[in-house]
Amino acid sequence: MDFHDYLLKQSEPILKEIYQSPFVKGIGFDNLSQQQRDYYVAQDTYYTDMFSHLFDLTTDKLTSRQQADQPQSLDESLAHDALLASPNMLNIPPDDHNLAYLNHMKTAITNGDATNAMLALLPCTESYHFIGKHYLKTTQHNTYLPWLEYYSSPAYQAFTQWSWQVVDAQNPNWQNLASDIKKQYLHTYLTSYQYELSFWEHAAQQ
Numbered sequence: 119m120d121f122h123d124y125l126l127k128q129s130e131p132i133l134k135e136i137y138q139s140p141f142v143k144g145i146g147f148d149n150l151s152q153q154q155r156d157y158y159v160a161q162d163t164y165y166t167d168m169f170s171h172l173f174d175l176t177t178d179k180l181t182s183r184q185q186a187d188q189p190q191s192l193d194e195s196l197a198h199d200a201l202l203a204s205p206n207m208l209n210i211p212p213d214d215h216n217l218a219y220l221n222h223m224k225t226a227i228t229n230g231d232a233t234n235a236m237l238a239l240l241p242c243t244e245s246y247h248f249i250g251k252h253y254l255k256t257t258q259h260n261t262y263l264p265w266l267e268y269y270s271s272p273a274y275q276a277f278t279q280w281s282w283q284v285v286d287a288q289n290p291n292w293q294n295l296a297s298d299i300k301k302q303y304l305h306t307y308l309t310s311y312q313y314e315l316s317f318w319e320h321a322a323q324q
């Protein structure tokens with residue numbers, strides 16, 4: 119088993135909660151209010167802007183081979199457009215859970231090694247790909263189909279697979295990791311997953 123498969127087993131319960139969270143179901147079953155979409159797109163626009171900066175900091179820690187293999191970076195404004203937000207989103211400031219999530223990633227990336235940095239970002243990348251695939255065929259004539267298509271697209275999949283390959287190559291003998299290091303990696307990864315869940319939960323509460 120590769121390291122990312124082991125990690126996925128650990129995050130599976132949270133991923134299942136994410137699938138069942140009301141906003142994610144709202145995307146899958148075409149059932150979201152304008153207010154929920156405005157809030158989510160406002161939060162996520164802020165988040166993805168910061169994420170690209172954090173991603174660049176992480177890339178600096180990788181080998182030049184890994185950097186060269188990185189697929190073209192993606193323009194998530196296409197996914198945001200698919201949620202049809204109103205201009206009211208411009209009045210919504212970044213919320214505390216969002217800032218706390220970004221702060222967690224920044225700390226893990228600044229203070230940690232290359233694996234720790236990748237694991238702070240991985241839940242973000244992989245969970246959206248799983249959500250896209252999970253709900254792609256759920257509802258006919260779904261208003262939000264372009265959102266699901268974006269995250270299940272070959273380009274997004276390539277980005278997810280590249281992330282897995284990097285994490286696996288960094289830890290070919292992950293079973294032999296010192297237990298405190300393994301604990302730290304898991305903590306970084308699962309904390310990001312918990313923040314992903316919380317991001318969705320807040321969006322549904324609007």
Ligand SMILES: Cc1ncc(CO)c(N)n1
Pocket residue numbers: 162165166194241242243246314317
């Ligand atoms: C909160 C969050 N996590 C992950 C992604 C996927 O990039 C996103 N757009 N937003």
